Amino acid sequence: MTVVAALLAALLSAPGAVARAQGPAPGAGATTWTDKPDGFAALAGGTTGGAGGKVVTVRTQQDLTAYASAPDPYIIRIAGSIDVDPFGSDIVVTSNKTLIGVGSTAEIVHGELHLNPGTHNVIIRNLTIRDSYVEGDWDGKTQDFDAIQMDSVHHVWIDHNTFTRMGDGLLDIRKDSDYVTVSWNVFKDHNKAFGLGWTDNVTTNITLHHNWFTGIKQRSPSIDNAAHAHLYNNYLSAQYRDEDPVWTYGNWSRGRTKMVIENSYYDGIRNPYQADETAELVQRGSIARDTTGRHDTQGEAFDPRDFYPYRLDPAAAVPALVKRFSGPQSGLGTDTVLRVAADGSGDFRTVQAAVNAVPAGNDGRITIAIAPGTYREQVRVPADKPRLTFLGTGRDRGDTVIVYDTPAEYGGSTGSATVLIAASDVTARHLTFVNDFDEAAHELNGEQALAMKTTGDRIVFTDTAFKGNQDTLMTDSPKLTTISRVYLRDSYIEGDVDFIYGRATTVIERSTIKALSRGSDSNNGYITAASTWKGNPYGFLITRSRIVSDAPDQTFHLGRPWHPGGEPDAIAQVLIRDTWLPAAIKNSPWTDMGGFPWQEARFSEYRTTGPGAAPSADRPRMTDADAAGHEVADYLAGSDGWAPQTQ
Known part of the structure; x- marks a missing residue:
C-alpha cells in the first residue's frame, strides 16, 4: 500500500x-x-x-x-x-x-x-x-x-x-x-x-x-x-x-x-x-x-x-x-438541536420556551441541549410533542438542574411535578430533576412534591438524578388499562414515602436508590407504590442496582400496593432483582396500603444481597423458572420490540 x-x-x-x-x-x-x-x-x-x-x-x-x-x-x-x-x-x-x-x-x-x-x-x-x-x-x-x-x-x-x-x-x-x-x-x-x-x-x-x-x-x-x-x-x-x-x-x-x-x-x-x-x-x-x-x-x-x-x-x-x-446526508435534518442557556447564549433562556418551539405532531427527533446551570421552572411536555431528547451538556449530571418547589396541594401530582412528560419517545440524559418543596417550612408533613411525572410510552432516562421526598418519581400512563414503558439506567433516585410509584411498566437498572430517613425509629417510609393494571404482567423491575439509606436499621419498606381511588384492578407488581439492600430494609419489607393487603399484590425478590436481604417468611422470593420470564427485555419489549437497554 x-x-x-x-x-x-x-x-x-x-x-x-x-x-x-x-x-x-x-x-x-x-x-x-x-x-x-x-x-x-x-x-x-x-x-x-x-x-x-x-x-x-x-x-x-x-x-x-x-x-x-x-x-x-x-x-x-x-x-x-x-x-x-x-x-x-x-x-x-x-x-x-x-x-x-x-x-x-x-x-x-x-x-x-x-x-x-x-x-x-x-x-x-x-x-x-x-x-x-x-x-x-x-x-x-x-x-x-x-x-x-x-x-x-x-x-x-x-x-x-x-x-x-x-x-x-x-x-x-x-x-x-x-x-x-x-x-x-x-x-x-x-x-x-x-x-x-x-x-x-x-x-x-x-x-x-x-x-x-x-x-x-x-x-x-x-x-x-x-x-x-x-x-x-x-x-x-x-x-x-x-x-x-x-x-x-x-x-x-x-x-x-x-x-x-x-x-x-x-x-x-x-x-x-x-x-x-x-x-x-x-x-x-x-x-x-x-x-x-x-x-x-x-x-x-x-x-x-x-x-x-x-x-x-x-x-x-x-x-x-x-x-x-458532500451533498445531502441521511443523518441531517432528522435531529434538530434547540439550545437552552440561562445566560442568553443559547436559542432560549428556559427549557419550557424550547419545548414551546417544538411543533405539535412533531415527526422528527428534536434535541433540547441544556447548558450547565440551575433552571428554576416547571416544564410541561404535552402528549402531542413526541420524539424529544433533553440533554444536559455539562460534564456531570449535577451540572444541569431543573428544579421547582410546588407541593401536590396545588393541582395534585400533575400540578406538583417539576417536569411532566406526557409525550412518548422522550429521552433525558445527564440531568438532575428536583422538587425542593420544604415541608417543615410550611408546617406540613407527608406532602407530595414530585420531581418527575411521566405518562408517555417509551421514556428513557440515562445518567439522570431525581431528588425529592414524598412521591419523587411517578411513572404513570394515561389510563389504567394503557401500558406505558419507562427505562432508567445509571441514575439516582432519592426520597422517603412512595418515592417511586405509578402504573407504568418501569425498569430501573444499574442505578442507586437512596431511602431518606424521616427521623423515625420504626417507620421511615416506602420505596415503591406500584399501581399496575391487573392485565399487565410487568410493573416495576429494579435490577442490578443498589439501595442505600441513612435511616436506622429495620425502618424502611420496599413497597406497598397502591390502589388509586380504591381501584380494585390496580394490582401492584414489583420485582427487586440482583440488587443490594441496606440494613434499613425491614425483614418484612412489604406492607398494606389503604385497606388492601400486600399479600394480594405481586411482590417478590430475586437474588437480592446485602444486610437488608435477610431471609424471612414475609418476603416472597421468585423462582428461577419465573425469573427467566422477568428479564429487562420482558418488561420493555411490548408488541413493538422496544429495546432501549441495548443502546
Missing part, C-alpha cells in the same frame, strides 16, 4: 477521523453533523439561521413559501420533494431562517430560493435543488432560474446541498454580500456553476470548503471583487469540455479579489486556477492531476488564520472524503 493509500484508509476508517466544523462529530460516526457554520459565516456575530424560532415541517410549496417568507425566525424542515409551480418560480427566503432537508431525499424541483437585499442570517442545508434548465439554453440567457440567488445579503451558510441542471447559475452571490460559507455541496452537470460579484465594491468575505464540482464547464467558482475568498479542500473533476478553451475553467480570481486556495484536488481540469492582472491568488498544497492551461499565482492575498481557525485535510484524501460526505 502506498503512503497516500494508507493515509486515505486511515482517514476513512478511524472513528471521528474526518471530524471538523461541518464533518461528523468526534467519535459519533459519519451521520452526526454539527449545526454551526465555520469560516467567514461564523464571524461578526455568527450565522444561526432560525435558532430561537419554532420548528416546522413542510411538504408543500404553499407551506414552504409561507414559512420561508415569514417575518419571524423558523427552523423549516423540508420533507420529500416539492415541485415548484409555475416553472422557475422564486421562493423568497427572509432573515433568520434555517431551511434543512429531512434526510437525503428532500428536494426542490423547478424552483429557486431567493434572498432579497438586506436579508441576513440564513442557513440552507441538506437539499437537492434541481431541474429548471430550459432545453437549448446552455448559456442561461433565456431565463434567470438559479438554484439559490442572493443579492446584498450577509451571514449565509450553504451546506450539504446538491445543485444541478438549473436555468442559469447554480449559486449566484451578488452585489456586496458578505460573511458567507459554502461547504460540503455538490455542483454537477451544468455550464456556469457558481458566480460571485456583480459589483465594483471589494466587500465580500467568503469561505468555500469540501465542495465537489463535477461535470461543470466554468465558474467553479468565479469570484469577482471579493475582499477575501478562502477556498480549501474542494474537488473539481470530470469537467465538461467543448472547443472553448477560454471559458472552460475551474477557479477564477477576478477583479480585485484576494483568493487563497489550499489542499484542493483538480482532476482533468482545463485552467484549474487563474487570476486577473488586478487580482491576487495564492495556492498551496493542492494536487493538479492531468490539468492543462492556466495555473496562475500572484500576490500575497491574505492569511485565513488571521480571521478564523480551520483544519486542512490532505489534498490526496479530498476526492474520497468529498465523494462520501
Whole structure:
C-alpha cells in the first residue's frame, strides 16, 4: 500500500477521523453533523439561521413559501420533494431562517430560493435543488432560474446541498454580500456553476470548503471583487469540455479579489486556477492531476488564520472524503438541536420556551441541549410533542438542574411535578430533576412534591438524578388499562414515602436508590407504590442496582400496593432483582396500603444481597423458572420490540 493509500484508509476508517466544523462529530460516526457554520459565516456575530424560532415541517410549496417568507425566525424542515409551480418560480427566503432537508431525499424541483437585499442570517442545508434548465439554453440567457440567488445579503451558510441542471447559475452571490460559507455541496452537470460579484465594491468575505464540482464547464467558482475568498479542500473533476478553451475553467480570481486556495484536488481540469492582472491568488498544497492551461499565482492575498481557525485535510484524501460526505446526508435534518442557556447564549433562556418551539405532531427527533446551570421552572411536555431528547451538556449530571418547589396541594401530582412528560419517545440524559418543596417550612408533613411525572410510552432516562421526598418519581400512563414503558439506567433516585410509584411498566437498572430517613425509629417510609393494571404482567423491575439509606436499621419498606381511588384492578407488581439492600430494609419489607393487603399484590425478590436481604417468611422470593420470564427485555419489549437497554 502506498503512503497516500494508507493515509486515505486511515482517514476513512478511524472513528471521528474526518471530524471538523461541518464533518461528523468526534467519535459519533459519519451521520452526526454539527449545526454551526465555520469560516467567514461564523464571524461578526455568527450565522444561526432560525435558532430561537419554532420548528416546522413542510411538504408543500404553499407551506414552504409561507414559512420561508415569514417575518419571524423558523427552523423549516423540508420533507420529500416539492415541485415548484409555475416553472422557475422564486421562493423568497427572509432573515433568520434555517431551511434543512429531512434526510437525503428532500428536494426542490423547478424552483429557486431567493434572498432579497438586506436579508441576513440564513442557513440552507441538506437539499437537492434541481431541474429548471430550459432545453437549448446552455448559456442561461433565456431565463434567470438559479438554484439559490442572493443579492446584498450577509451571514449565509450553504451546506450539504446538491445543485444541478438549473436555468442559469447554480449559486449566484451578488452585489456586496458578505460573511458567507459554502461547504460540503455538490455542483454537477451544468455550464456556469457558481458566480460571485456583480459589483465594483471589494466587500465580500467568503469561505468555500469540501465542495465537489463535477461535470461543470466554468465558474467553479468565479469570484469577482471579493475582499477575501478562502477556498480549501474542494474537488473539481470530470469537467465538461467543448472547443472553448477560454471559458472552460475551474477557479477564477477576478477583479480585485484576494483568493487563497489550499489542499484542493483538480482532476482533468482545463485552467484549474487563474487570476486577473488586478487580482491576487495564492495556492498551496493542492494536487493538479492531468490539468492543462492556466495555473496562475500572484500576490500575497491574505492569511485565513488571521480571521478564523480551520483544519486542512490532505489534498490526496479530498476526492474520497468529498465523494462520501458532500451533498445531502441521511443523518441531517432528522435531529434538530434547540439550545437552552440561562445566560442568553443559547436559542432560549428556559427549557419550557424550547419545548414551546417544538411543533405539535412533531415527526422528527428534536434535541433540547441544556447548558450547565440551575433552571428554576416547571416544564410541561404535552402528549402531542413526541420524539424529544433533553440533554444536559455539562460534564456531570449535577451540572444541569431543573428544579421547582410546588407541593401536590396545588393541582395534585400533575400540578406538583417539576417536569411532566406526557409525550412518548422522550429521552433525558445527564440531568438532575428536583422538587425542593420544604415541608417543615410550611408546617406540613407527608406532602407530595414530585420531581418527575411521566405518562408517555417509551421514556428513557440515562445518567439522570431525581431528588425529592414524598412521591419523587411517578411513572404513570394515561389510563389504567394503557401500558406505558419507562427505562432508567445509571441514575439516582432519592426520597422517603412512595418515592417511586405509578402504573407504568418501569425498569430501573444499574442505578442507586437512596431511602431518606424521616427521623423515625420504626417507620421511615416506602420505596415503591406500584399501581399496575391487573392485565399487565410487568410493573416495576429494579435490577442490578443498589439501595442505600441513612435511616436506622429495620425502618424502611420496599413497597406497598397502591390502589388509586380504591381501584380494585390496580394490582401492584414489583420485582427487586440482583440488587443490594441496606440494613434499613425491614425483614418484612412489604406492607398494606389503604385497606388492601400486600399479600394480594405481586411482590417478590430475586437474588437480592446485602444486610437488608435477610431471609424471612414475609418476603416472597421468585423462582428461577419465573425469573427467566422477568428479564429487562420482558418488561420493555411490548408488541413493538422496544429495546432501549441495548443502546
